[in-house]
Amino acid sequence: MKFTVNRLEFIKSLTDVQRAISTKTTIPILTGLKLKLEAKGLTLTGSDADISIETFIPADDDKAQLQVEEPGQVVLTARIFSEIIKKLPEDVLTLEVTENYQTEILSGNASFSIKGLNAENYPHLPEITTEDTLNLESDVLKQIIGQTVIAVSTQESRPILTGIHLTIKNGQLSAVATDSHRLSQRKIAIAADNVSYDIIVPGKSLSELSKMIGEDAAQVEVRISENQVLFKFNNTTFYSRLLEGNYPDTDRLIPKNSDTEIDFNASEFLASIERASLLSHAGQNNVVKLALDTENQKATIYSNSPEIGNVEEELKFQRLSGNDIEISFNPDYMKDALRSFGQSTITISFNAPLRPFTLVPSEDQEHFIQLITPVRTY
Amino acid sequence: MKFTVNRLEFIKSLTDVQRAISTKTTIPILTGLKLKLEAKGLTLTGSDADISIETFIPADDDKAQLQVEEPGQVVLTARIFSEIIKKLPEDVLTLEVTENYQTEILSGNASFSIKGLNAENYPHLPEITTEDTLNLESDVLKQIIGQTVIAVSTQESRPILTGIHLTIKNGQLSAVATDSHRLSQRKIAIAADNVSYDIIVPGKSLSELSKMIGEDAAQVEVRISENQVLFKFNNTTFYSRLLEGNYPDTDRLIPKNSDTEIDFNASEFLASIERASLLSHAGQNNVVKLALDTENQKATIYSNSPEIGNVEEELKFQRLSGNDIEISFNPDYMKDALRSFGQSTITISFNAPLRPFTLVPSEDQEHFIQLITPVRTY
Structure with a gap:
């Protein structure tokens, strides 16, 4: 595996993916960041098992100026790797994986060599097979999250209350959260008459998602499966697991x-x-x-x-x-x-x-x- | 005691004085801020026994618009008092001490009443009787501090090394600090041929002083006594105790x-x-x-x-x-x-x-x- 890329564009992708990576995970390989290089571009993946984030740098992106020299994949410790990338001296960097996943990072006169891991051991991302896609305005989605996430419970005693209850029915999206002391509910009309969903998304996932959706993304594509939800905007894909169970009936409150x-x-x-x-x-x-x-x-x-x-x-x-x-x-x-x-x-x-x-x-x-x-x- | 003052100007004085106030002090009254109101103006004092800071708001200051209604003094818990002042709704505030040092703070429709303490129990600031005054350019003083304080020791095992050694002799000021692993030394010529001093000032005091000296102060007046040093600029007086003992001979290093x-x-x-x-x-x-x-x-x-x-x-x-x-x-x-x-x-x-x-x-x-x-x- 070997590529050259614009350092600032690479840092943007890296920063997004790092949101999903926790140093406190019980699965050691998840402290790492997966890099997968193909002819069409470079995919970065980070995950803490609850949230997974994938960003893609296309080979034909003008700003990123990605040069794919040899496809391949590797997992690198996210924290130190990102610190190295941020401190490199020049505008471009070259990354090459040699024997035993040893990874060389070159920029100007500086040359780093760090240990990598076999990407075959990195968990597979959930597959979401549904073709049903919902499109939401990104600022509306961010507003709904901000207005309801405040009432999400931070107590693990009733896990279901750590989520936001999203229901989609008859062209209306409703979001509700309650920690049993307070409740937030927001409803909006959406252009999707023919679909109906009833899911509970962890509040933490939606907070992270909200922070990631930048000014440049006008629309967010949403796809829902039995136990996962996927949000897609620009070249970023955000996966979150769903909470299982029945959300309390909040209307009567x-x-x-x-x-x-x-x-x-x-x-x-x-x-x-x-x-x-x-x-x-x-x-x-x-x-x-x-x-x-x-x-x-x-x-x-x-x-x-x-x-x-x-x-x-x-x-x-x-x-x-x-x-x-x-x-x-x-x-x-x-x-x-x-x-x-x-x-x-x-x-x-x-x-x-x-x-x-x-x-x-x-x-x-x-x-x-x-x-x-x-x-x-x- | 009763006065009315412009809130933003009062906050500036308060913020400066608070630098000296620690919540971790072993002397309870030092968690407080002393206010002393006289016909000529209002003096705020804060101290942690090592450092004491006094700011003065003159009665004739155009911006502060201090109205002295009844002289007096009181000590108020610094943390909560400053939070209250910062959140008040209007541009001016009135403070009045009533029975048992109970203190009323009024601004717009908001009215706070907090417990005060007898200012007679507040420690007296050190008296510096010397008439000898040294004048330093404030930016030069800040530069000297910044260049030497890095080598000050943070270990209490050799207390003398937690200070900066200042010597003034033959029109030259020399500042030295060492933690025994590294050393910083800076010398400048000063316009003071006839004085000579050899003192050790705690590095922490000089760091705090450096942060306080604003762009608006051109000159800092320095006065030195046996166990205290005083820095005066604008309406602020900064006292620090000196460290006792002999500083090691650093020239030979x-x-x-x-x-x-x-x-x-x-x-x-x-x-x-x-x-x-x-x-x-x-x-x-x-x-x-x-x-x-x-x-x-x-x-x-x-x-x-x-x-x-x-x-x-x-x-x-x-x-x-x-x-x-x-x-x-x-x-x-x-x-x-x-x-x-x-x-x-x-x-x-x-x-x-x-x-x-x-x-x-x-x-x-x-x-x-x-x-x-x-x-x-x-």
Whole structure:
């Protein structure tokens, strides 16, 4: 195996593939990066068994200027290999695999020789045979992930809740996540009337995917099999395993009506919550209290840490109606939820001090909802 | 005590003072920040017993717009206080100390109330009575610190070596640091013929000082007493304790002549060392080897990690003369030394494989020297 390639283009592919490679894997060969050189181009593969990423550098790519001298394949320790590539002195590099997978890397006057492994021992990537392909706008996909992944559970006690539940039916994609204290749900119309899917994708996979999809990819192609999902954009293919099991029925958790409603600018309310949480974080209980007084049209937030002190702030709002209520909640859940709305005006709807409350964009209350369960403070 | 002040200007003073405040102190009140309000202005003080920093906001400062309503003093927990100030909603803030040092902080609709402490219990800053003042250009002071602090020891086994040895005599300032494996020495002429000092300042103090001296300070005023040194610039006063004891005689460590000399561009040589150290770091021995062949006019660097692989690079140089030599050293020491020369051309002078070698700017070999002790590799 021997090739020459533009170093900066090679680094881009390498950086993408490295997202899947963990140094903590229990399968030693997965700390490596697989390079496979064919006449048509060079394929880089990284995997941590949950996520696998493949990037392809075509032989005819103008920027990469790949010169295929001798096809072949090898696995190289990803961390040290990528450090070497990043420090090489020149704009191009030549890589050659010699006897016993020993690999020479040349650039300018610098010459590295590192140990490689037999690529035959590298696990095979899952095969996804389905022909059904779904196309999503990449920015929409990134938005959906960002808005729901916040509610994914980080506890391994209920593995199913570490995923995002994606259902595709009647031309609608719905994404839901909940860690049982809060819930995020986002729905969008998609141009795919004839397919229906119901899958649970690990939240971690979707976070990584979201970070990888660059500005330059307009569309992401999605293909789903029984236990794998594949996302394809530009010359990158991203595989994730699916979580097995039944996702809880989340529809029944969302309250249908409310007793009190308030409209806030999401980012102004966020700033107030951030101030209040300074003291809640300093104390034992990470709780802030919101008091809504509809008669006097006053909304006030409080937090108190016996060791440090307290904070009180009267909030600006756009509209307040219904019954008076005092409700306590974890400000970190509120911060995550508010950030997902950006600058929009949101409507928060309450029932009772211990019943979950919801946040929706005031302009479109149907397609996006954040739900938070309050905290009992007595 | 009560005042109103521009929030951003207050944050600047606060950030400077916080550099001295550690959360790990054994003296609880030193986790606090002292505020002292007088008719002439507001003084902020932070200290970790080794370093003390005082900043002053004058009552007549146009930007700070300080309004002194009632003089007084208080000590507030630095961490939470500064977080609160940074998150306040408006451009101005009002601070008022009420009963039992309880402190109210108001800005817009937000109102914080935090516990304060009696400032009478805060340690007094050292008094420096000397009238002798030394003025240094701030960029020269920062350069001297940066060029020598790299060789300061981080081991507490010989405390004296954790300092920089500053001597002022006959209009010359000399700064020396050594951790016994390497040494940095810098000399400059200063406009102070009539004073002479010999002090050891903790390297950590000088690093912090260097970070604090901003672009806006042209001159730094230095005053030295028996066990303290004071640096004053703009409205900031920086105190550091001095280290007690005798600094070793470093002059005798510097070789007077050499058998082999080579001239490199410091930054090009640095890049080569960084590549070689990728493999030395990966292995057990963090060592790289430089081989100079004067007959064939070749300079080559090698490094080898039995587990990973090896690297070899032929180096570009400007001049090579004297005897052939092969010498092994810690590449991290070399990197620190090379960075201190920036882009200049340097001369490296060798005697024998186990004798210390020196790096000096080729243009001015008298005033700046880095010395490194080689490593025995057999």
